[in-house]
Amino acid sequence: xxxxxxxxxxxxxxxxxxxxxxxxxxxxxxxxxxxxxxxxxxxxxxxxxxxxxxxxxxxxxxxxxxxxxxxxxxxxxxxxxxxxxxxxxxxxxxxxxxxxxxxxxxxxxxxxxxxxxxxxxxxxxxxxxxxxxxxxxxxxxxxxxxxxxxxxxx
Numbered sequence: 001x002x003x004x005x006x007x008x009x010x011x012x013x014x015x016x017x018x019x020x021x022x023x024x025x026x027x028x029x030x031x032x033x034x035x036x037x038x039x040x041x042x043x044x045x046x047x048x049x050x051x052x053x054x055x056x057x058x059x060x061x062x063x064x065x066x067x068x069x070x071x072x073x074x075x076x077x078x079x080x081x082x083x084x085x086x087x088x089x090x091x092x093x094x095x096x097x098x099x100x101x102x103x104x105x106x107x108x109x110x111x112x113x114x115x116x117x118x119x120x121x122x123x124x125x126x127x128x129x130x131x132x133x134x135x136x137x138x139x140x141x142x143x144x145x146x147x148x149x150x151x152x153x154x
Contacts, residue, residue, distance in 0.1 A: 009140035010112040017079035017102040027058035033146035035139040040066035
């Protein structure tokens, strides 16, 4: 069994890569499409570092469902890829790498959302049962659908 897990989902957005990139590189825009932004209406958010792009930081703290953690944009290869370091503090302490790959397809963009992380006991059991991919995959699909809607409306 691998030391890492990997969750990947994709969608085609009827917008150029630059329109999608604008949603990904500014954490303040994530409230419009991230599937986890609505799980706690009272969630506290803190933005720091760069306004957008490499060095932009976002921390959150919420109810049991939202948990607590922080993200930082660590790499942007305009307009093709964004990499984010994702640190969870609660409900469990873990660090994952999230990438968004933007593949131009004529007037559209294929967006590929991937999360890779170190296997934990939870991810090993959840992965073996297909639970982890199903659970997170469903969230990725919801987020990608919302990202598509926001990107296409601009």
